[in-house]
Amino acid sequence: MEKPQLSCKLGILSRPDGSAMFCEGETTVIAGIYGPVEVKMQKVINDKASVECSYRPKSGLPGIEDRLYESLIRNICETSLMASLYPRSAILITLQEMHDSGQLISCAINAACLACLQSGIDMKFMFGAVTCFLTKEEVISLMPPISKSDVKALFVFVFDNAAGRIIASHTEGSFSEEQYKEALNLGREESKNVFIFFKKTLVGINSC
Amino acid sequence: MNLMCILYSVVPTYQPAQKSQNKVRLSQVKVFDNNFKRRNMAEEYKSLHPIKYYRDCLAHDIRPDGRAFDKFRPVLLNIGSIDTTDGSAIAKVGKTTIVCGIKAELCKPKADTPNQGFVVPNLELPPLCSPKFRPGPPSDQAQVLTQLIADIIENSKCVDPKDLCIYPDKLAWCLFIDFVCLNYDGSLIDACIIALVGALHTLTLPSVDYDPSLDNKLVNLEDRKPIPIHSTLISTTFVIFDDKIILADPTVDEENYCTGIVTIVLKGDELCCVHKPGGSPITEDDLFDCIDKSKLRSPLIQNLIKTALKQK
Amino acid sequence: MPVDHKRINGPEETVPYSLFTKLNTKSLQQQFKEQVRDEKRSDNRLLLEHRKIFIKTGLVSQAKGSAYIEQGKTKVIVSVFDPREIPNRTDYSLKGEIYCEFKFATFSCTKRRLHQQDTEEKQYSALMKQALDSTVCRHEFPNFQVDIYAFVLHNDGSALSAAITAAGVALAHAGVPMYDLIVSATLGIQQNIKLLDPSVTEQWLCEMPVPLDGKVGNQGVIVMSMLQSHEQISQFYQVGNLSLEDITDSIKILENACKELIPLIQKHLVKHVLKTMKNKSEDK
Numbered sequence: 001m002e003k004p005q006l007s008c009k010l011g012i013l014s015r016p017d018g019s020a021m022f023c024e025g026e027t028t029v030i031a032g033i034y035g036p037v038e039v040k041m042q043k044v045i046n047d048k049a050s051v052e053c054s055y056r057p058k059s060g061l062p063g064i065e066d067r068l069y070e071s072l073i074r075n076i077c078e079t080s081l082m083a084s085l086y087p088r089s090a091i092l093i094t095l096q097e098m099h100d101s102g103q104l105i106s107c108a109i110n111a112a113c114l115a116c117l118q119s120g121i122d123m124k125f126m127f128g129a130v131t132c133f134l135t136k137e138e139v140i141s142l143m144p145p146i147s148k149s150d151v152k153a154l155f156v157f158v159f160d161n162a163a164g165r166i167i168a169s170h171t172e173g174s175f176s177e178e179q180y181k182e183a184l185n186l187g188r189e190e191s192k193n194v195f196i197f198f199k200k201t202l203v204g205i206n207s208c
Numbered sequence: 209m210n211l212m213c214i215l216y217s218v219v220p221t222y223q224p225a226q227k228s229q230n231k232v233r234l235s236q237v238k239v240f241d242n243n244f245k246r247r248n249m250a251e252e253y254k255s256l257h258p259i260k261y262y263r264d265c266l267a268h269d270i271r272p273d274g275r276a277f278d279k280f281r282p283v284l285l286n287i288g289s290i291d292t293t294d295g296s297a298i299a300k301v302g303k304t305t306i307v308c309g310i311k312a313e314l315c316k317p318k319a320d321t322p323n324q325g326f327v328v329p330n331l332e333l334p335p336l337c338s339p340k341f342r343p344g345p346p347s348d349q350a351q352v353l354t355q356l357i358a359d360i361i362e363n364s365k366c367v368d369p370k371d372l373c374i375y376p377d378k379l380a381w382c383l384f385i386d387f388v389c390l391n392y393d394g395s396l397i398d399a400c401i402i403a404l405v406g407a408l409h410t411l412t413l414p415s416v417d418y419d420p421s422l423d424n425k426l427v428n429l430e431d432r433k434p435i436p437i438h439s440t441l442i443s444t445t446f447v448i449f450d451d452k453i454i455l456a457d458p459t460v461d462e463e464n465y466c467t468g469i470v471t472i473v474l475k476g477d478e479l480c481c482v483h484k485p486g487g488s489p490i491t492e493d494d495l496f497d498c499i500d501k502s503k504l505r506s507p508l509i510q511n512l513i514k515t516a517l518k519q520k
Numbered sequence: 521m522p523v524d525h526k527r528i529n530g531p532e533e534t535v536p537y538s539l540f541t542k543l544n545t546k547s548l549q550q551q552f553k554e555q556v557r558d559e560k561r562s563d564n565r566l567l568l569e570h571r572k573i574f575i576k577t578g579l580v581s582q583a584k585g586s587a588y589i590e591q592g593k594t595k596v597i598v599s600v601f602d603p604r605e606i607p608n609r610t611d612y613s614l615k616g617e618i619y620c621e622f623k624f625a626t627f628s629c630t631k632r633r634l635h636q637q638d639t640e641e642k643q644y645s646a647l648m649k650q651a652l653d654s655t656v657c658r659h660e661f662p663n664f665q666v667d668i669y670a671f672v673l674h675n676d677g678s679a680l681s682a683a684i685t686a687a688g689v690a691l692a693h694a695g696v697p698m699y700d701l702i703v704s705a706t707l708g709i710q711q712n713i714k715l716l717d718p719s720v721t722e723q724w725l726c727e728m729p730v731p732l733d734g735k736v737g738n739q740g741v742i743v744m745s746m747l748q749s750h751e752q753i754s755q756f757y758q759v760g761n762l763s764l765e766d767i768t769d770s771i772k773i774l775e776n777a778c779k780e781l782i783p784l785i786q787k788h789l790v791k792h793v794l795k796t797m798k799n800k801s802e803d804k
Contacts, residue, residue, distance in 0.1 A: 063525050067348060068355040075486025079467075153363075158486075165489035169470075173363050174480035177499060184492060290674045291593070293627040303581045307673060309627030313534035328530040332635065334623065336599045336669035338582040343621055343669075346526045346635075358528055382534045386626045388671070390597060391580045414537060427540040460582070 003142040003190060004103065006197045008111075010118050018119025021098075022111035024131075025144070028098035031111035033119045035091030049086035051078040053093045055108070058100070069095075069105060073112055076158055076168050080113075082122035091121065102144030103131040105156045105170060110194065117202060126161040128194035129168075132183040134175055140183050142190060155180070157187035161195045164188055259465050266453055273459060278501060280444075280457040281395075283509060285402055285516040288410040295411030299403035302459065303393040308403035310385050310411050314425070317373060317380040325372020325380035329358050331387040331400060338392035338460070356483065357387070357400055360473050364480040366439045367408065375418045379425065383411075394445075394459040397471050401443035402509065408437050409517055441480065442509045443473045444502035451488040456501060470495070472502045527635060536631055548730045549711075555722055556713055563592075568716045570705070570777055575686070575788050577693040585694025589686040592719065593676035598686040600694040603664035616661035620648040620668045622683060628675045629720075644680050651684050651704065651745040651755035657697040666696055677720040678706040684745050684755070685781065692789055700747035701785060702754060705777040707742045707770050709762060714770065716777055727759055738766050746778040 004025030013019035016032035036049055043050045053074035055066045062070075077093060093115070095108050106129035113127050134153040135145050145151055153173030160167055166184075175183075254261040254272070265272050275281070281302030290296040293309040300306075317324055333350040335341045346354070361367065372381040385407070387400050412432035418425050447458040447466035455462055463469065468487025473480050479499070484490075523529055546554075555562050565571070571592035580586035583599035606617055622644040626633050637645070648670065656666070668690070670683040684704035691698055708718035708726030715722050718741070726741050740760020747754055758767070 061525055064351045064355050064528055067351040068359075071348065071352045072485045077486075079486055079488065160489050163489070163491075165491050166484065166495055167489045168486045169482045169484040169495070171363075171479070171482050172359065174365075174475050174478045176478055177496075180479055180482065180499075181496070290595075290627065292630055292674060296627065305579075307625070309625060311627050311632045312537065313632065314537050314540070315531045315534040318531070326530050328528050330527050330626075330635065332626075334669065334671060335601075335621070335667065336583070336597065336671050337580060339601050351526055354528060382530050384530060384626065384632060388625055388673075390671070392582055416537070416540070425540045426542070427537045429538075429541050 001142060001186075003193075004144075006110075006194065008114060008197075008201050010114060010201060016094075016115075016119070018115040018117070018121070020111050020114035020118060022107055022114055024103045024107040024110065026099055026101040027103045027107040029104070029108045029111040030096045030098060031108070031115040032094045032096075033091065033112075033115040033121070034094075035119065035121055036086035036089035037092065039088060039090035043090065044088055047087055048083040049081070049089045049091050051081060051083060051091045051093070053077065053095070053112075055095045056097065058097045069108065072105070072168060072170060073109055076109060076127055077112055077116060079167060080123050080125055080127050080160070081116060082124055085122050102133070102148075102151075102154075105129070106131040106158075109156075109158055109168075114198065114201065117198070124162075126195060126198060127158050127167055128161065128191045128198065129156060129158045130187040130190045130194060131156050132187050134173065134179055134183065138179070140179065140186060142186070153179070155183045155187065157184060157191070159188060159191040161191075164191070258461070262462070262465055263450065266449060271455065271462070277453065278456045280505060281459075283402065283512055285406050285512055287406045287516050288520055293407075294413065295407045295409075297403045297406030297410065299399045299406060301395050301399040301402070301457065303391050304395055304399045305390040306396070306399040306403045307388045307390060308385065308400070308407040309388075310383055310407050312411075312413055313382050313384065314374075314416070315380060315382045317377060319377075321369070322377035323373045324369035325374075326382040327361055327367055327369060327372070327385065328382060329361055329385040329387070329404075330354055331357055331389070331396075333389050333392065337389040340392070352485075353396060353400075356397065356471075356481075357404070360397075360401065360441065360443070360481050361385075361404070364439055364441050364473070364475045366405075366437055366441055366475070367435065368438060371435055374416050375420055378420055378423070379416070379418050381413060392460055394461075394463045395457050397473075398443045398445050398457065401441050401473065402513070405437075405440055405513055406516060409434075409513070410520070411435060439475045440510055440513065441473055441475055442502070442506040443471060443481075444498075444505055446470045446472075446498045446501075448488045448490060454490075454494060454498065470498055472499055474502055474506050524635070538630065548725065548728055549732070551721075552710055552725045552730060555725060556715070561715065561719075561722070563719065567714060568773060568777075570717045570780065573685075573781065573784060575689055575785065577689060577788070577792055583694075585690045585692070585696070587686040587690035587693060589682050589689075591676075591678060591682045591717065593674055594679055594682050595673040596670060596679060596682045596686050597673065598668065598670045598683060598690045600687070600690045600696065601667040601669075602694075603661045603666050606663060606665045609663075612663060614662050615658040616656075616663070617665040618649055618652050618656060618658070618668065619665050620645045620652065620670070620687075622648055622670045622672075622680070624672045624675060624679070628672045644683070647680060647743070647755060647757050648684055648687060651702060652687060652691070654752075654754045655688065655698050655700065655702045655747060656691065657699060660697045666691075675720060677718045677723040678743075680704070680757075681706045681717075681743050681745070684743075685785070689785060689789070693792065700750050700752075701782065701789075702745055702747055703778045703781045703785065704743065704745035704755070705774050705781070707744075707774055707777075708740075709742070709760070709766060709770065710739045711737050712766075714773060716773065729761070738762050742767070742770050742774065744771065744774040744778075746775065748778060748782045751775075 109129035156170040158168035284300040295310040415431040448468035574590040586599040681704035688702035745755040
């Protein structure tokens with residue numbers, strides 16, 4: 001099955017503790033992570049770090065739609081990071097959308113994961129996201145259809161690399177339970193490739 | 209119809225039936241409940257170590273409010289009680305109360321979608337409903353939930369924006385669907401979706417005579433018609449406690465102390481949203497178990513909505 | 521309409537459809553005559569008859585105290601929260617503060633309201649604060665503030681007085697120390713006719729100067745709140761032109777109206793106390 005080409009560049013920004021530019025097909029997102037840093041008084045959590053995420057769209061000010069992505073990515077990172085190792089501090093994740101050709105959310109999640117890995121903040125497990133598309137012809141694929149109007153439904157799954165369990169699921173459009181199951185299995189298979197890609201990238205930085 | 213009947217008495221209610229196996233457990237809790245001293249201690253324990261209190265309770269296969277893990281709270285629905293709206297409904301899930309009011313206004317369609325009207329949903333979490341919220345602009349939570357509801361409406365296509373067009377490129381309806389939470393006790397989306405379906409079914413729009421050459425519009429208030437509703441949505445929320453226990457229809461405390469949340473929205477036999485925004489990872493089996501449970505609940509809620517509509 | 525980045529915005533310009541209905545060509549005077557005919561109002565009430573009131577406490581389980589009031593079709597919900605430290609205040613204040621917020625639901629009136637508080641709502645919030653400031657024993661909680669939120673679900677006139685009455689009940693339900701129970705009533709005056717507890721149309725007509733026999737007569741709306749057993753007025757608000765005699769008359773009428781409301785509220789609170797005591801003794 002045809003699938004989007006993954007590519008990535010780590011450490012593209014010099015100021016943050018970890019940064020990554022992640023491309024999934026043509027979709028590109030840059031992620032930067034600061035942490036652990038000082039935390040605002042209102043957001044102090046006594047037994048763990050508070051994880052914050054801000055998402056910037058390609059143009060204009062972030063709106064309410066971006067808030068949903070922010071909360072999604074924040075929750076995912078919060079579960080996977082060992083936040084209890086850094087009490088009374090903050091971990092800030094910033095994401096910048098560069099180009100969207102369909103897999104924006106999964107691309108942003110993967111970029112966040114690579115940035116976390118590069119920053120050296122302890123993690124419980126890695127997370128990898130995959131987008132599946134259900135076309136009007138009821139075919140499930142990993143490649144976005146050429147025209148947006150051909151998409152009947154879109155699924156974003158996030159898995160952990162340890163046991164392959166589902167961390168997050170986000171869907172658009174309507175679909176049957178079987179289709180959801182099928183997309184989930186396809187996503188799980190593809191997530192293995194995503195993790196292999198992550199590992200290869202990380203071996204790359206360690207060897208230089 | 210009067211509002212008070214939803215807020216206080218029992219109109220169309222769906223009370224989940226208790227299975228016999230839970231009866232033993234419930235009676236055990238009653239003993240616990242009747243003993244004032246022990247209850248007082250339990251309350252102190254609850255406020256000092258809330259998470260531990262929940263763990264102890266759940267270890268005995270029961271939730272602090274006496275429900276079994278997979279039991280839902282009673283649901284109430286009242287429709288069309290606010291007559292300044294074009295369609296309104298009030299839904300109660302347990303103590304959570306949501307008022308949904310729809311007001312229609314006239315506007316010009318967008319140039320790139322000349323034959324479509326607008327649906328503008330917004331969820332308000334006023335400081336009135338819980339001490340968690342402060343006056344001022346909407347909290348992050350309100351924004352996330354608003355977007356989620358907007359996504360659900362758009363994905364399910366329960367209202368087709370094309371039905372809201374009066375004259376292409378000139379005149380269309382804009383439906384402002386406003387949700388207000390009056391009491392915040394968990395499972396907000398579930399209550400919002402029930403209120404939404406109720407309000408949409410009572411929604412009527414007056415007919416409009418439009419003369420495109422003169423841009424004249426005349427609204428006949430007497431001639432009001434409902435709009436086509438393409439599907440009935442049912443939402444069900446679950447929380448994951450300590451990475452393994454799955455609780456249906458959580459209260460606000462359960463939502464605060466849980467480690468993950470799953471919301472499933474059904475549109476007839478189809479799914480139209482499986483939303484799990486991070487949190488504890490769960491296995492595929494658990495996820496499909498949740499979907500099955502929400503499928504079982506769906507006909508009950510549908511019956512409730514039907515009964516409420518008949519009573520009008 | 522300004523773009524709000526924290527909400528979903530509709531199209532830039534929308535107009536209520538009521539603007540395009542068949543034109544209402546009746547003069548204000550005719551409209552008023554339709555509302556009041558032979559000492560009877562459009563809903564068959566006498567001129568000085570209050571609408572039926574329904575009160576219930578404990579609706580908002582998350583709040584310390586709450587009350588829901590239905591006055592005819594007007595529906596208001598009020599909740600009161602635990603005292604909390606006054607935010608952004610460094611010096612010591614001997615008396616506690618009351619924070620009031622009055623809000624109409626976007627769908628509560630014939631014309632859609634915006635989500636942000638508009639000037640009318642701010643004005644009503646200030647009036648509510650004024651009415652409650654002298655009712656609550658503020659010296660009992662120095663340096664703290666009690667938050668009171670009023671939310672109108674359906675506005676059919678006299679929303680402010682309904683909110684103040686409900687706030688009094690909600691404060692009592694929350695156990696906030698008060699000098700006395702507070703009740704409030706509204707009176708509309710137009711063409712020398714006084715209408716107690718006006719509906720939304722009546723209230724609107726009373727706020728308009730309608731000429732009678734060529735000159736503009738006495739017209740206006742009065743909202744008055746009273747501490748009943750002390751027989752003190754804690755808040756008085758008036759719009760329109762009224763002669764001194766009319767105002768003194770109106771105060772008498774409103775005083776009587778408030779007196780009539782008191783037993784109802786007292787009965788309700790006693791019922792609530794009995795219920796709580798019963799629950800307590802059952803626990804033992």
